[in-house]
Amino acid sequence: MTRADRYDRFFRAELDALKEAGNYRFFADLERRRGQFPAALNRHAGGERPITVWCSNDYLGMGQHPAVLTAMHAALDAMGAGAGGTRNISGTTHAHVELEAELAALHGKEAALVFTSGYVANWASLGTLAARLPGCVVLSDAGNHASMIEGMRHSRAERVIWKHNDLKDLEAKLQAIPEDRPRIVAFESVYSMDGDIAPIAAICDLAERYGALTYLDEVHAVGLYGPHGAGIAERDGVMHRLDVIQGTLGKAYGVVGGYIAGSAALVDFVRSFASGFIFTTALPPAVAAGACAAVRHLKASGTERAAQKARVAEVRARLDALGIPHLRNDSHIIPVMVGDPVKCRWLSDRLMERHGIYIQPINYPTVPKGTERLRITPSPVHSAADIDRLVSALAELWEQCHLARRPMAAQ
Ligand SMILES: *Cc1c(COP(=O)(O)O)cnc(C)c1O
Numbered sequence: 001m002t003r004a005d006r007y008d009r010f011f012r013a014e015l016d017a018l019k020e021a022g023n024y025r026f027f028a029d030l031e032r033r034r035g036q037f038p039a040a041l042n043r044h045a046g047g048e049r050p051i052t053v054w055c056s057n058d059y060l061g062m063g064q065h066p067a068v069l070t071a072m073h074a075a076l077d078a079m080g081a082g083a084g085g086t087r088n089i090s091g092t093t094h095a096h097v098e099l100e101a102e103l104a105a106l107h108g109k110e111a112a113l114v115f116t117s118g119y120v121a122n123w124a125s126l127g128t129l130a131a132r133l134p135g136c137v138v139l140s141d142a143g144n145h146a147s148m149i150e151g152m153r154h155s156r157a158e159r160v161i162w163k164h165n166d167l168k169d170l171e172a173k174l175q176a177i178p179e180d181r182p183r184i185v186a187f188e189s190v191y192s193m194d195g196d197i198a199p200i201a202a203i204c205d206l207a208e209r210y211g212a213l214t215y216l217d218e219v220h221a222v223g224l225y226g227p228h229g230a231g232i233a234e235r236d237g238v239m240h241r242l243d244v245i246q247g248t249l250g251k252a253y254g255v256v257g258g259y260i261a262g263s264a265a266l267v268d269f270v271r272s273f274a275s276g277f278i279f280t281t282a283l284p285p286a287v288a289a290g291a292c293a294a295v296r297h298l299k300a301s302g303t304e305r306a307a308q309k310a311r312v313a314e315v316r317a318r319l320d321a322l323g324i325p326h327l328r329n330d331s332h333i334i335p336v337m338v339g340d341p342v343k344c345r346w347l348s349d350r351l352m353e354r355h356g357i358y359i360q361p362i363n364y365p366t367v368p369k370g371t372e373r374l375r376i377t378p379s380p381v382h383s384a385a386d387i388d389r390l391v392s393a394l395a396e397l398w399e400q401c402h403l404a405r406r407p408m409a410a411q
Contacts, residue, residue, distance in 0.1 A: 062254030124276030223252025
């Protein structure tokens with residue numbers, strides 16, 4: 001056996017264990033067609049097939065919006081492909097400067113800072129704040145995303161986990177921290193797997209009472225909520241009470257990248273001390289320009305948000321009529337509860353093969369065992385015919401894998 005083979009043997013054994021546990025991830029090979037999304041092409045071993053995507057985080061179809069594409073084409077033609085360096089070394093183009101000004105204004109903050117992804121924004125910002133505030137304690141919601149968790153871990157600051165969206169538990173944990181220690185309350189607005197929403201104002205009340213900084217991940221809300229698409233904090237009228245609002249440019253804004261918005265001093269601090277910001281090449285200017293166009297468009301237009309709401313309500317009503325169980329929440333995320341990893345994978349495979357419908361199964365460890373689900377995200381670009389096909393396919397397959405229906409009365 002060669003040297004490389006010996007290492008590969010280890011990698012394969014680990015992967016086999018993952019497969020045995022049902023946690024191995026398969027990627028669907030998709031090709032989105034401009035102007036036709038949610039229609040896409042799926043290439044598979046036996047050939048290719050046209051499909052409809054029902055699980056995209058391009059929640060409003062901005063990834064193909066003419067305003068975004070025009071801005072990207074123009075910037076590409078004007079400025080070329082890459083930024084050419086880190087922000088410090090010739091990578092700060094005018095497109096970055098404009099985007100940051102737009103994001104700061106969107107959230108009503110003095111400043112904003114753009115990162116290469118939302119993951120990096122969380123990891124670098126939370127990591128830097130927690131590491132550099134002397135004696136800092138981070139109070140982290142139990143449902144927080146991996147990017148925040150990794151940032152907190154990397155900071156080596158003390159981390160206290162409070163029960164998901166539980167104000168009593170948060171208060172008890174804030175109370176237990178010695179008064180002189182700096183603290184950050186880190187949480188999300190819309191939680192992506194259950195689609196539930198944090199009580200932001202009440203969390204801000206506690207943070208103020210106990211002297212904590214507030215750090216809010218609005219990744220699944222920016223573009224989607226509030227009169228200008230600034231998120232749940234805007235919808236609730238509490239943006240000014242948050243110290244850091246973090247978001248992505250890759251989901252509802254349809255491009256890629258992440259950011260934080262906050263006070264000039266806080267943002268300058270992260271800019272100056274965060275390794276994950278300093279030592280990596282800036283986003284391509286065309287990406288920054290496209291994201292900026294998406295932010296501007298959704299700031300001015302509520303059409304996409306209204307259409308999305310209508311589609312979400314329609315899908316929910318149709319599922320209810322069929323007794324297909326889904327989690328109740330106040331967001332745009334519809335978790336159809338299967339409760340069995342094998343059936344969840346089976347449903348997803350059959351939807352794709354027989355019906356040309358792509359919904360990724362969500363199994364453990366992404367969600368707790370027994371709560372396996374299909375996570376459906378209706379968007380303004382799904383038509384009435386798309387919805388018809390989705391619900392009739394689900395109804396047929398639901399029957400075939402002997403899953404329980406929920407009586408109307410129990411809903
Ligand atoms: C997707 C996600 C991120 C990361 O954002 P990207 O721009 O995709 O890197 C951060 N937080 C939450 C809650 C997410 O779901």
